[in-house]
Every structure is written in C-alpha cells, then in structure tokens.
Amino acid sequence: MLNEIFIKPFVDMVEAPDFLMQVLWEGLVSGILYALIALGFVLIYRSSRIFNFAQGIMVVFAALTLVGLHAMGVPAWICVVLTLGVMFVLAVTIERVVLRPLVGQPDIILFMATIGITLFLIGFGEIIFGGENKVMITEQLGIPTDSVLLEPWGGLLILEQKDITAVAVAALLVVALLVFLNKTRMGRAIRALGDDHQAALSVGISLQTIWVLVWFIAGIIALVTGIAWGARAGVSFALEVIAYKALPVLMLGGLESITGAIVGGLMIGMLEKLFEIYWGQPLLGGNTETWFAFVLALIVLLFRPQGLFGERIIERV
Amino acid sequence: MLDSGRTETLLEVNNIEVIYNHVILVLKGVSLSVPKGGITALLGGNGAGKTTTLKAISNLLHSERGEVTKGSIVYRGERVQDLDPAALVKKGVIQVMEGRHCFEHLTIEENLMTGAFTRRDGKGAVAADLEMVYEYFPRLKERRKSQAGYTSGGEQQMCAIGRALMSRPETILLDEPSMGLAPQLVEQIFQIVKAVNEGEGVSFLLAEQNTNVALRYAHYGYILENGRVVMDGPAADLRENPDVKEFYLGMSDEGRKSFRDVRSYRRRKRWLA
Numbered sequence: 001m002l003n004e005i006f007i008k009p010f011v012d013m014v015e016a017p018d019f020l021m022q023v024l025w026e027g028l029v030s031g032i033l034y035a036l037i038a039l040g041f042v043l044i045y046r047s048s049r050i051f052n053f054a055q056g057i058m059v060v061f062a063a064l065t066l067v068g069l070h071a072m073g074v075p076a077w078i079c080v081v082l083t084l085g086v087m088f089v090l091a092v093t094i095e096r097v098v099l100r101p102l103v104g105q106p107d108i109i110l111f112m113a114t115i116g117i118t119l120f121l122i123g124f125g126e127i128i129f130g131g132e133n134k135v136m137i138t139e140q141l142g143i144p145t146d147s148v149l150l151e152p153w154g155g156l157l158i159l160e161q162k163d164i165t166a167v168a169v170a171a172l173l174v175v176a177l178l179v180f181l182n183k184t185r186m187g188r189a190i191r192a193l194g195d196d197h198q199a200a201l202s203v204g205i206s207l208q209t210i211w212v213l214v215w216f217i218a219g220i221i222a223l224v225t226g227i228a229w230g231a232r233a234g235v236s237f238a239l240e241v242i243a244y245k246a247l248p249v250l251m252l253g254g255l256e257s258i259t260g261a262i263v264g265g266l267m268i269g270m271l272e273k274l275f276e277i278y279w280g281q282p283l284l285g286g287n288t289e290t291w292f293a294f295v296l297a298l299i300v301l302l303f304r305p306q307g308l309f310g311e312r313i314i315e316r317v
Numbered sequence: 318m319l320d321s322g323r324t325e326t327l328l329e330v331n332n333i334e335v336i337y338n339h340v341i342l343v344l345k346g347v348s349l350s351v352p353k354g355g356i357t358a359l360l361g362g363n364g365a366g367k368t369t370t371l372k373a374i375s376n377l378l379h380s381e382r383g384e385v386t387k388g389s390i391v392y393r394g395e396r397v398q399d400l401d402p403a404a405l406v407k408k409g410v411i412q413v414m415e416g417r418h419c420f421e422h423l424t425i426e427e428n429l430m431t432g433a434f435t436r437r438d439g440k441g442a443v444a445a446d447l448e449m450v451y452e453y454f455p456r457l458k459e460r461r462k463s464q465a466g467y468t469s470g471g472e473q474q475m476c477a478i479g480r481a482l483m484s485r486p487e488t489i490l491l492d493e494p495s496m497g498l499a500p501q502l503v504e505q506i507f508q509i510v511k512a513v514n515e516g517e518g519v520s521f522l523l524a525e526q527n528t529n530v531a532l533r534y535a536h537y538g539y540i541l542e543n544g545r546v547v548m549d550g551p552a553a554d555l556r557e558n559p560d561v562k563e564f565y566l567g568m569s570d571e572g573r574k575s576f577r578d579v580r581s582y583r584r585r586k587r588w589l590a
Contacts, residue, residue, distance in 0.1 A: 104380045192420045192431045199418035204406030204435035
C-alpha cells in the first residue's frame with residue numbers, strides 16, 4: 001500500500017515522461033480556464049467586495065449568446081462583437097437594477113443578489129436559447145482544430161491547437177488586464193475602490209462607472225472562457241459547474257490577488273490531473289477531480305487563511 | 318487679512334437638517350458660509366454634527382443612509398445637494414475625510430494620482446500638480462513608492478490632503494486633520510494648510526475638535542453643539558470670548574480649571590442651547 005502511494009506513482013512518472021507531460025498539459029489547459037474564471041471573481045471582488053456568484057453563469061450566457069447569434073446566420077466575428085455588446089448591456093443592467101439600489105447594504109446581501117442574478121440568467125437563458133446542448137463555433141471563429149504531435153524523449157505528446165490558442169489568448173488577456181489595472185487611470189480607480197469605497201467617492205471616482213466597467217470586463221473574460229471551454233466540451237448549462245472550480249482556486253490564491261488567481265488556477269488544474277491519473281484512478285477508482293481541488297484548498301486555508309497570495313491585511317501597531 | 322466685506326461667498330449652507338436612517342435627527346438647522354480664500358473652522362465636541370455637516374455638503378451622506386431633509390446648500394449660487402460627489406469634485410469642492418482614508422494597498426504616488434481622477438486637462442497639468450504637492454509635502458516625495466498602509470499617521474494625513482489638492486480644488490472640506498497625531502505634527506499639518514490657503518488660494522472649511530489650534534489658523538469660526546450652530550464670529554473674537562475660553566479652551570478668569578470642573582459646570586448651564 002505504501003509502495004502504491006509513495007513510490008509507484010513517481011516511478012511511473014519517470015518511466016513515461018511523455019505521458020507525464022501530456023497529463024501536465026491537460027492540467028494546464030483546464031487550469032488556465034479556472035484561472036480565467038477566478039480572475040473574473042477577483043476583479044469584481046476587488047472593486048466592490050462582492051463575491052460574484054454569477055461569474056459561472058455569465059460564461060454560459062456569453063457562450064450561448066455567441067452560438068445562438070451564429071445560428072441566426074450572423075457571421076462569426078460579428079457574433080463576437082455583438083456578444084460583447086450583450087455583455088456590456090448585461091453589465092449596465094446589473095449595475096442599474098441590482099447593485100445601485102443596494103449600495104451601502106451589508107456584503108452578504110450583495111452576495112445573495114448575485115445568486116439571484118445567477119438563477120435569473122439560468123431561467124432567462126433557457127427561455128431564449130433552449131436547454132439543449134450546442135456546439136461551439138470553433139472553426140467559424142478561425143480557431144485551428146488540428147493536433148500538434150511532439151516527440152519528446154522518443155515518446156508522443158499530442159497538443160490540440162485549440163488548446164494552444166486558448167492558453168495563448170488567456171495569457172494575453174491576463175497581461176492586458178495587469179497593465180490596465182496598474183498603469184491606467186481607470187485601473188487605479190478600480191484598485192482604489194477596492195481599498196476604500198468612501199474615500200474613492202470623496203475624490204470623485206464614480207461607483208457606477210467603475211462597476212459597469214468591472215462587470216463588463218468580467219463579461220469579456222466570461223466570453224473568452226466560454227469559447228475556450230465550449231470548444232472542448234460543447235455549450236450547455238452544465239458549463240456553469242466549472243465556475244465552482246474557481247472557488248478552491250480563490251481559496252488557494254486569495255480573493256484579491258490576480259497573481260493568486262492565475263497561479264492558483266494553474267496549480268489546481270495540474271495537481272488535480274496528476275492526482276487523478278497517478279493516485280485517484282489506481283487507488284480510489286477515479287473521479288477524484290470533482291473533490292480534489294476543494295480538499296487541497298482546505299489544507300492551504302489551515303495554514304494561510306488569506307490564501308497563498310491574498311492581500312495581507314495591513315495592520316499597523 | 319481676510320476682509321469679509323469684499324470677498325465673495327463660495328459656499329452657503331442654509332438651515333439644513335440631516336436625518337440618518339429616516340429617524341435619527343443629527344443636524345437641526347445648521348447655517349454657515351464659506352468665503353473665497355478663507356479658512357473657516359467648524360468647532361465642537363464629539364457628536365456635535367461637524368462631520369455630518371461636511372458630508373452633507375460633499376454629498377457623501379447617501380452611502381451612509383443619511384439625507385438632507387430641509388434647507389439648502391448652495392455653491393457659487395447653484396444648488397448642489399442633489400449632485401453626486403463626483404460632480405461636486407468637478408465643481409471644485411472636495412472632502413478630506415476624518416481618519417485619513419488613504420487607499421492602503423496603493424502607493425503614496427498612486428494615492429495622489431487618484432485625486433486627479435475627475436480631471437480632463439491633460440497629463441502635463443496633472444504632473445505639474447504632483448510636483449506642487451511634493452513641494453508642500455516633501456515627506457511624501459520620499460515615501461512615494463511606499464504602500465500607503467505602511468506609512469505613519471502623519472504621512473497618511475498629508476497623503477489625504479495632497480490627494481485632495483490633486484483635484485485642483487477651489488474648496489477643501491477638511492475633517493479633523495489633527496486626529497490621532499502628535500501636537501508637533503498637528504502644528505505642521507496646520508502650517509501646510511495655511512501655506513496652501515495662501516499659496517494656491519484654496520478655501521478651507523475645517524472641522525476640528527482641537528479648538529485651540531483651529532482658532533489660531535482659521536479666519537472665522539462656527540461652534541456647533543448638538544446639531545446647532547451656537548456661536549460664530551471671527552476667529553480672533555472667538556479666541557477672546559469668555560465662554561469659548563471656558564468651555565473649549567479650558568481657561569477662565571481664575572486661570573486654568575480642572576477638566577472635571579468644566580464638565581460639571583457645563584452640565585448645569587445648558588450653554589446657549
């Protein structure tokens with residue numbers, strides 16, 4: 001038994017490095033999608049201290065809108081632009097109808113409001129788009145669908161081009177976001193708002209503008225995630241479930257940290273795949289991916305309640 | 318220095334009432350005016366309504382569920398109580414809140430830059446003003462790369478005032494700048510306030526518990542008690558007023574009194590109320 005837990009998996013890894021690479025790559029791809037969803041959470045949390053439960057359904061909603069518009073005969077790239085428009089309208093609507101009337105209420109009420117948004121979007125989405133599964137318009141968007149075969153150490157490594165694209169686009173999005181937050185006037189305002197609402201108001205930062213902006217950015221992130229995930233698994237309301245994977249990512253990485261979201265996402269993506277393949281399947285009968293991330297996050301929380309990269313609570317003595 | 322007969326009035330507060338949560342009446346008819354180029358002090362003890370008055374003017378009450386229910390607030394002849402805080406900042410009125418309220422995870426320089434959020438007059442002008450702020454507060458220049466949360470209380474107060482200056486204000490509503498600071502530092506902050514007032518022509522409405530310091534730097538003062546203005550006058554007159562001396566400066570004809578005596582005397586004589 002000890003052999004099975006502590007020795008054999010590592011022997012397997014060393015003996016078949018190409019397979020190990022394949023596992024890690026698969027983990028990386030799902031990890032980057034977790035990271036993207038977590039980023040959406042982080043952004044909204046930082047600027048408004050709202051834990052946005054609706055981020056997952058926004059992914060589904062964006063993907064469904066994209067596919068739905070295409071089914072109506074709109075050219076693929078125009079669909080993307082229109083979907084962005086829809087996400088913007090959604091952001092404005094949420095700010096007007098839900099957030100603005102709740103300004104100054106306790107955080108828990110705003111959290112519940114986002115659960116309300118989630119339920120509404122599920123119902124509304126089903127009425128408009130129907131509940132059945134759909135296929136992402138991967139090729140129409142010009143995303144290559146071939147595979148790249150690599151042969152490291154005489155083995156075989158298969159990389160799907162759409163996964164490579166997803167990773168590249170996600171990386172680009174993250175860099176753009178970091179530059180935006182750190183170098184621009186609006187980005188600074190978003191961070192300022194996260195630190196101190198009242199003070200942000202007092203210097204003339206408008207809550208309304210910033211909220212619409214962050215929800216719109218979260219919408220853009222949702223669309224990218226939706227396309228990438230939809231290309232692998234199809235588009236359906238089941239997609240929402242991957243949003244829950246962002247929770248352990250947030251626990252691990254910390255609610256305020258962009259670095260945390262990215263590193264946490266990648267770590268969870270890769271570790272859960274590794275665990276599943278080398279420990280879960282041989283020892284526990286598989287299907288460990290559904291819970292492994294949460295256990296990992298709980299263990300981290302025991303030692304670092306603010307997560308690995310959470311903003312340290314500045315306390316002067 | 319300030320001839321109130323000739324200077325124009327910037328801000329006029331007429332008989333306002335403020336109610337929190339629909340029930341708690343905090344201000345019961347406060348009137349005051351702030352002349353251009355002056356330092357006006359709003360004095361009084363805890364809970365007198367100083368902060369509420371400032372927040373009513375800067376429209377920050379709404380997010381605390383407070384409301385101006387009566388009276389009017391006029392800035393440069395224009396009713397401003399229905400504007401949002403951002404619109405008021407654009408008109409040149411900005412508040413420095415009690416307790417500093419710096420953005421603690423932002424650096425000092427980033428904090429200052431947020432003050433310029435509403436400005437549309439270009440990067441050059443903002444950069445010039447940043448230098449201007451650093452001239453008034455050399456200490457901030459040394460700490461520009463530090464996270465504000467890790468700077469000292471005095472530095473944070475300077476940062477908060479500097480941040481307000483970055484909006485190119487005409488009037489700064491300064492709430493309790495002396496809070497939690499050593500006497501020496503309080504003096505320093507007030508000297509800078511005076512320098513900004515004279516150098517940049519910025520008018521100040523200053524809420525302060527430290528009556529002694531405030532009356533030395535201000536031109537005019539209002540004394541609030543229990544949500545009402547109970548006395549007002551030029552700072553020099555207030556300083557010499559026997560009641561002010563007794564109740565706020567802790568002095569009387571018999572010399573300094575112990576604080577205990579002052580309090581009991583005050584309880585007996587509901588002063589001017």
